[in-house]
Amino acid sequence: MRFKFCQQCGKELSLREIGDEGLVPYCNSCERPWFDMFSTCVICLLWADKNKFALLKQNYLSRGHHVCVSGYVTPGETAEQAAAREVKEEIGLDAERVDYLGSWFYDKRDQLMLGFAVKIPQEKFSLSCEVDDAEWFDLEGAKKATQGAAICQKLIDAFEQKI
């Protein structure tokens, strides 16, 4: 999101040269810049062993393919805490291990997606109301089930290289 108006006083911003940043929207009354804003999110590939992955069906996101657990980082928590919290909220299982895999920018929604592999026990899911279904897949099955979910596919690639 690019700001046109000051978020503190509401005045229209003008562009000002700020160091290496170039032209940045600036409020002359509050004397502060308003840098472009984006959200910080986590996206988690759930695994029990290297050939066992849990993926979600969330019809409000896609009816065609399965997705990874994802959600917003909230103020005050680390990305790793957000990953474990989202996993607990969405499928009801405790993270045994959280490994950072990489980050991707999702232009469509202005979201920086921090990707994690989250190891979970192979137990019964307790799904949140935002999740329509969750299933276990082997590696090849997970790749097929996430076709159309670009960042999930990148997470699986990164998992194969790093874990």
Ligand SMILES: [Zn+2]
């Ligand atoms: Zn202002």
